[in-house]
Amino acid sequence: MPGAVIDRILPRSVSVYETHADSQDGFLFPEERALVARAVPRRAREFTTGRYCARQALARFGIPPGPILRDAHGAPVWPDRIRGSITHCDGYRAAAVAEKSSVAAIGIDAEPHTALPPGVLGTISVPHEAAGIGALLRGRPDIRWDRLLFSAKESAYKAWQFPPSWLGGGRAQKELDFKDITVSFDVARAAFTARIAAGGATPLAPTAPHLAGRWLAGADLLLTTVVVPAVPA
Numbered sequence: 001m002p003g004a005v006i007d008r009i010l011p012r013s014v015s016v017y018e019t020h021a022d023s024q025d026g027f028l029f030p031e032e033r034a035l036v037a038r039a040v041p042r043r044a045r046e047f048t049t050g051r052y053c054a055r056q057a058l059a060r061f062g063i064p065p066g067p068i069l070r071d072a073h074g075a076p077v078w079p080d081r082i083r084g085s086i087t088h089c090d091g092y093r094a095a096a097v098a099e100k101s102s103v104a105a106i107g108i109d110a111e112p113h114t115a116l117p118p119g120v121l122g123t124i125s126v127p128h129e130a131a132g133i134g135a136l137l138r139g140r141p142d143i144r145w146d147r148l149l150f151s152a153k154e155s156a157y158k159a160w161q162f163p164p165s166w167l168g169g170g171r172a173q174k175e176l177d178f179k180d181i182t183v184s185f186d187v188a189r190a191a192f193t194a195r196i197a198a199g200g201a202t203p204l205a206p207t208a209p210h211l212a213g214r215w216l217a218g219a220d221l222l223l224t225t226v227v228v229p230a231v232p233a
């Protein structure tokens, strides 16, 4: 989508569609409708708009509209040649897709630009990450670093839907918890590194597979992305 905000932290090989309101043009295929048959209306609307964004983003690759179902982990099931990710939060919905010939894994996440509720930081971070939030806040008090940490972990978690074998991938080993992903921010480059507890490594080990991410802080929204480029054949 030309002029999309999240475009700024994604490579050009990624097709993205974002919207700030639920679209009247959104629709669900019967198989998709069954996935939200018992959902509250608000959840059904965000799901529908997420699928709408995904179909718009897929159109750039000439992929006609079709059902986007869900795997056992809740992740969208993309057409064979595609990697993708969906996010939604109050006032924002987006989908990002790429051909797997150019992108091995992708995760995107949007969060409101507000502090996490009290007590949540301790449940999603390891002690050195929580301690680092104070220093980050002193340098850039305009950014809610605790929420950005949460978002970075969500993007890394979503990208881990497609763990490349050359990254020590193996999502099947176990479901990741927040503390299985540790994030370090590079403030100057608006980037981050997410280390994953996989392949027998702890999330702090230098040998842990790591994913590179980017972040963007707006007045109301925090956005994060993780993109793993494909290794050329």
Ligand SMILES: CC(C)(COP(=O)(O)OP(=O)(O)OC[C@H]1O[C@@H](n2cnc3c(N)ncnc32)[C@H](O)[C@@H]1OP(=O)(O)O)[C@@H](O)C(=O)NCCC(=O)NCCS
Pocket: 046, 047, 050, 073, 074, 075, 076, 085, 086, 087, 088, 089, 108, 109, 110, 153, 154, 157, 158, 159, 160, 161, 176, 177, 178, 181
């Ligand atoms: C899956 C999860 C990461 C979604 O994040 P969120 O900030 O709550 O919500 P978002 O709107 O940004 O993303 C939701 C979308 O993520 C996608 N998603 C869900 N599970 C996913 C997974 N395992 N892998 C990749 N994408 C996934 C879906 O498209 C979903 O939207 P949809 O159901 O409408 O299709 C979150 O629900 C979660 O944390 N699940 C529990 C597992 C967990 O806690 N792991 C630790 C995370 S570090």
